[in-house]
Amino acid sequence: MASLSANALVFFAVAWAAWCLASLRANLSRARATGLPYVILPCSVLGAPWLLTQPVLLPLLAALPESWTAKWLPLLLFNDGWHNGYEPFQRAGGDTFLAVSPGGVILYTCHAEVSSQLFRDTRLGKPAHLMSLLNIFGPTITSTDGAESRLYRRITAPFFSEATMRDVFVGTVQGGGQLAQVLRQPAAHHHLRDLAAKLSLHILNRFCNQAETLEDLAMTLRGDDKPQGTHRMTYAEAVFTLLENYMTIFLIPSKLLRSSPSHTHRQAATAYAELGRYLQEMKGQKEAELQQKVPALSNKPESIPELLVQSGLPAKDGSPAVLRPDQVIGNIWVFVLAGHETNANTLTFIILLLACYPVTQRAMQADLDRILGDTPPDQWTYDTHYNPLMNSFVGAVINEALRLFTVLPVIPKYVPPTGPPISITIDGHVHPLPPDTVAFVNTSATHRHPQYWPRRESSEDTTPRAKRPFAVSDFNPERWIQKTGVAKHGLLSPPPGTFIPFSEGSRGCLGERFALVELCASVAVLFKSSSVRLLTRGEEGGEYPEGELADTWEAARDRAELALSEGVKFDMSLRVVRNVPVRFEARDSVSR
Numbered sequence: 001m002a003s004l005s006a007n008a009l010v011f012f013a014v015a016w017a018a019w020c021l022a023s024l025r026a027n028l029s030r031a032r033a034t035g036l037p038y039v040i041l042p043c044s045v046l047g048a049p050w051l052l053t054q055p056v057l058l059p060l061l062a063a064l065p066e067s068w069t070a071k072w073l074p075l076l077l078f079n080d081g082w083h084n085g086y087e088p089f090q091r092a093g094g095d096t097f098l099a100v101s102p103g104g105v106i107l108y109t110c111h112a113e114v115s116s117q118l119f120r121d122t123r124l125g126k127p128a129h130l131m132s133l134l135n136i137f138g139p140t141i142t143s144t145d146g147a148e149s150r151l152y153r154r155i156t157a158p159f160f161s162e163a164t165m166r167d168v169f170v171g172t173v174q175g176g177g178q179l180a181q182v183l184r185q186p187a188a189h190h191h192l193r194d195l196a197a198k199l200s201l202h203i204l205n206r207f208c209n210q211a212e213t214l215e216d217l218a219m220t221l222r223g224d225d226k227p228q229g230t231h232r233m234t235y236a237e238a239v240f241t242l243l244e245n246y247m248t249i250f251l252i253p254s255k256l257l258r259s260s261p262s263h264t265h266r267q268a269a270t271a272y273a274e275l276g277r278y279l280q281e282m283k284g285q286k287e288a289e290l291q292q293k294v295p296a297l298s299n300k301p302e303s304i305p306e307l308l309v310q311s312g313l314p315a316k317d318g319s320p321a322v323l324r325p326d327q328v329i330g331n332i333w334v335f336v337l338a339g340h341e342t343n344a345n346t347l348t349f350i351i352l353l354l355a356c357y358p359v360t361q362r363a364m365q366a367d368l369d370r371i372l373g374d375t376p377p378d379q380w381t382y383d384t385h386y387n388p389l390m391n392s393f394v395g396a397v398i399n400e401a402l403r404l405f406t407v408l409p410v411i412p413k414y415v416p417p418t419g420p421p422i423s424i425t426i427d428g429h430v431h432p433l434p435p436d437t438v439a440f441v442n443t444s445a446t447h448r449h450p451q452y453w454p455r456r457e458s459s460e461d462t463t464p465r466a467k468r469p470f471a472v473s474d475f476n477p478e479r480w481i482q483k484t485g486v487a488k489h490g491l492l493s494p495p496p497g498t499f500i501p502f503s504e505g506s507r508g509c510l511g512e513r514f515a516l517v518e519l520c521a522s523v524a525v526l527f528k529s530s531s532v533r534l535l536t537r538g539e540e541g542g543e544y545p546e547g548e549l550a551d552t553w554e555a556a557r558d559r560a561e562l563a564l565s566e567g568v569k570f571d572m573s574l575r576v577v578r579n580v581p582v583r584f585e586a587r588d589s590v591s592r
């Protein structure tokens, strides 16, 4: 019996090895036909074998001499894309190359010309089959392709009007004012990212979903909010717990999670169930409102759920509903996800970068004073203040943070498996990409490409620190300020494909303007009245080992740089997971 199973095992291993070799040969010939350079990988970064065995294999592969693995191993570490930056392209010797494995062919690019073609060519889709991760409540705009995603986009796009932006600007100034008060409390830095997430979730919920008031934010920021009715978690708690445990919820059925001995698993199951209920309630409430609604006085769609729910109801002329209930719920959820995580993380990066660069912070505050003067925040408006702010150091800081901290380090594209090859052109040479090719536009590498974005020549920092490869040492908002030429008072307008934090083309970020308006208003309100500074260990109340010299600001900055490099992690989006001790203080009281 034992020898029978050993024989079966050997047979299986030989058959699998033969399949791998045959597939690799076939994929290599597809790759060669493109005329593009390629790197051979033992397996596909997207395949189940690698995803399942990675925890065991990775330490073994990492122990091999670097010269054996340097070219291909970084390509298997999907979540390290941001950390690796431009390096994999430097090693591969080109800005566009293929990774060939038995599992398939993947195109990697950080070449602006190629990225622009991939974004513009409407024959290219998105690899929806690889993104089903986002469809936990139903199909979503981000994880579908072709006619289906176009339908969701058509339904929801009217929400992102100038009228909405006016509301978002004013609402963010109000909410940001409350955040500023909470951030001035001692030790608030321990919760910096969570507090930023509370603000952005509130903005999303208040304006996209019409489901919250400013008073709700005040309670959430103080931690005084309680679950309502029969709910076991508040809405914010359900969203944050679900995001903390996203992979667990995606991979393990709820039934198993609920009966798991692990408290975290049971919390994850509760968060999933609770959020599902909140989304259903939102849908139910909108249905009731729409059924009673008197004809609208204005054409302004009030919320994303309203647009989706409307499309989920039969039309007045009797024609059937355009969306199924799961499509309505799935899309309400994805706007919550896409619209708050990214902004919360970007705002956190901006705050920490400004703490590391006090001179830049003061230059930005000088622009805030010039533009806003003594106008009280409740009189700031989108029409008067948004453009001047975005054309000043405020816009420059936001753009530079988006450049260096690409919350979505990779944007996937896809050559449909059933159509003909789709060609890209590089320096006049045509390269046909075969059907079923996944293409990764690498935003992190693009934004650190030495030709598009030469490294800063540090004006503020002349120490060897400035030469470190950390993204933070390259932070240079001044590069965005136009001092000469036609756009004298505006910001640099980078060539297409070189600055792509929101992607470009027909699948570009639907919430780009929303995101920028929210970031602009929150940065303005936080930094008009307060400044942020790094804390030394002494100021933080930390202890020194005996005999150690007192901590310095420079040492605190070194630690912050490390936190903004080693302490940055990508899961659902890029975020800083290591605490950086900072303090917000009323502007007049800040010295340094």
Ligand code: HEM
Pocket: 141, 142, 143, 149, 153, 208, 334, 335, 338, 339, 340, 342, 343, 346, 407, 408, 411, 412, 500, 501, 502, 503, 506, 507, 508, 509, 510, 511, 512, 514, 515
């Ligand atoms: C700093 C903030 C943000 C960044 C950097 C960002 C970035 C992106 C990127 C790169 C994509 C394309 C993803 C892909 O092709 O796979 C995208 C798509 C999307 N974003 Fe954003 N986003 C931000 C904020 C927002 C906000 C505030 C909203 C909504 C209120 C939003 C809604 C969406 C939606 C609905 C899509 C899917 C569009 C489609 O697939 O057709 N995003 N975003």
